Amino acid sequence: MGEKLTYLSPEWCEEVKARLAREISPEKMKYITTSMTNVYRNCPDGRDKYLYFKCEDGVFTDVFVGDGEPPKAEFVITGDYSTFASISQGKLKSQRALMGGKLKLRGNMVKALKLASLADRLNFVIAGIPTDY
């Protein structure tokens, strides 16, 4: 893929979904069932957006972008668009962003720790998509 996709656009989201299906096996995802919403504050268009992931038995069954009220999820990570963009570009580690308070997590922290390495795999796949931020 040579053409860059716009971050958080429907096309970009479709590419995320395709790559997750292709590059992360249910085994790699430890056959988990969970859901996560990233809430992006202060997007370039001035609005808030969200990116929702649903994983059932290790398979990503739902990945979609939206604005307005995000769907309920087991984990909700909230932060500025620029923070998420930095993470997706590999300029900022998600752990540093969380520990520094740039991202705010809601959900069961113990379960989140168990899933941290899986979230890293997900971020790694996203970082591989040629993207315009």
Next chain:
Amino acid sequence: MGNKHTDERDPFYIDYPGRIANIQKLMAEQDIDAYLGSRLRTLSWTTDAFCPWRSFVIIPSDGLPTVFTFVIDAARVADDSWLDEDHVLGYAPMGGMDQISIISDFIRDTLGIKRGRIGVENGMSNYLPEGNLTHYEYEQFKAALPSCELVDAHQIIDRLSLIKDQGTINRFREASRIVDEGHKAVRNALENGGWRGKTETEIAGIAALAMRKAGSEWEWSFTGGNEIASGYRTGFAGGACTPATRREIQQGEPLMVDIHAMFKLGLGDHSHNYFIGTASDRQWWHANNFLDMVRLVLDTYRAGITPVGLAEEMMGFAEERGFAENMVPGFEHGIGMMGDEWRIGLGDGPIPFWTNPEHVYQDGELIICAMQYACPDENIGFRYENPIVIKKDGCEPLSKFPLDIEEIR
């Protein structure tokens, strides 16, 4: 939730859902929408888990409580507690996950309390791990929940935990049996010249090993675990706190062995005293004063008496016998599940948060019968401690190690 803690035939069974329901009943009477407990005693009494890190329990008006503890210990607390992992959550130094954010979010969003009264645990204590809400925590919760009123409600727990249920008493009984095993091991190690070259810390360790072998979880006392004192260290003026040191015990000296065991948050605490070698007549005069005092105190404890009444009577006896200046004028300290130590009753006396001297003991209360004899001028002292269950017509000492002061050869 696993199958632990649910067998009512287990002698150590405690009805935790019943405890929570009783708390919720008192919360309703006081118009409290959620109880935010932070004291170690509250954590132990409501969760059945030892919470060594700063922890909080949120008790809603209805339903199960949720514990918040440092994330590195949350899975272990959930494993030990009667609560499941969805009701034991971890906090961490991450955005949204610090203890103030996660708890205030929980109260506001999960419990849906936008306005209301939140019960908190205000107060002070001489016991360092008490765990009252700190000023900073209070201010932060107040700012995070601006439409909620934070009110002191600690007496809800204190009232309900005053009279011990059978499961709690049985846990203390077992912890006391374990302490007795520690005392047997110490005595065996000291006799027949075994005392030579031994230090206070080594004696503390001998007791610890024996008690751990017998099932103790730890030497729970914050006063340095097992308190061992020899020679002049037994007789600190007004003293009753002797963490073990590297001091080697010596012939002709008294030795105080005050050891602690924990069994399922029930606490064993018994002190026994020795002479190393043959004691002088003067030393035996002190020893017999002490032993007679302990016997009299144990004979006197029963429902209906008060701490101040007992102290007056016992100090009268000591005065008559001529050793009043050697007695620390207190004969008890409070005890309950881990974290509940020192004060008796509700702390509702003339000096807030201390034992009310006019507290009237009731059938089913559990205290530590505690006495300290100290004569610093002669480098001699003795300590007695033993958990006792207050009964209508007397008391039941839980440690059965025979009361005596023995000469160890």
